[in-house]
Amino acid sequence: MERAQRFVDALAKLEERGEVESLVSLFGEDAQVSNVASRRVFSGLEEVRQFWRDYKGTLAQVRSTFRNMIESGDRVALEWETQGTAHNGAAVSYEGVSIIEWDGDRILRFYAYFDPGLLGREMAHGTAERSEVPATTPA
Incomplete structure (x- = not known):
C-alpha cells in the first residue's frame, strides 16, 4: 500500500496547500x-501539472477522504469521497474511484471515474449537504 499512500499524501498537499509539485513528482515523463x-487525455509532465492545477482550481475548498485503497501488482484502485465548496459558495460532495497504473515507482496512467453531471449540478446550485471543509489558502 506504500504507493497508494504516497499518492493520497501528495493529493492532500495539493488540496490543503495548493502544492502541485509533490503530486506531479509521482508521475513518469510519459x-x-x-x-x-x-x-x-493529458500527456507528459507539463500536462499532468495542468490537469492537477485545473482540479485544484475547480473548487474554492476541497478535501478527499478514502474508503478503500486496493493495490495489486502495478495497479491501485482508490475509492474516495470529495467534499468542498465551489467558487460561488455552493457545497459540493461527490464520490468515485480512481485507477492508477504504476511503472516501478512512477505513475504511468491515472483515470478517475465519477458522475460529472452530479458534480456540475452541485457546483451550479449547491444541492449537496453543506460541506465542513475548512477555509484554506494556496501556498
Whole structure:
C-alpha cells in the first residue's frame, strides 16, 4: 500500500496547500491523466501539472477522504469521497474511484471515474449537504 499512500499524501498537499509539485513528482515523463469529465487525455509532465492545477482550481475548498485503497501488482484502485465548496459558495460532495497504473515507482496512467453531471449540478446550485471543509489558502 506504500504507493497508494504516497499518492493520497501528495493529493492532500495539493488540496490543503495548493502544492502541485509533490503530486506531479509521482508521475513518469510519459504519464497520462484524465477523468470522465474531461474530453482529453493529458500527456507528459507539463500536462499532468495542468490537469492537477485545473482540479485544484475547480473548487474554492476541497478535501478527499478514502474508503478503500486496493493495490495489486502495478495497479491501485482508490475509492474516495470529495467534499468542498465551489467558487460561488455552493457545497459540493461527490464520490468515485480512481485507477492508477504504476511503472516501478512512477505513475504511468491515472483515470478517475465519477458522475460529472452530479458534480456540475452541485457546483451550479449547491444541492449537496453543506460541506465542513475548512477555509484554506494556496501556498
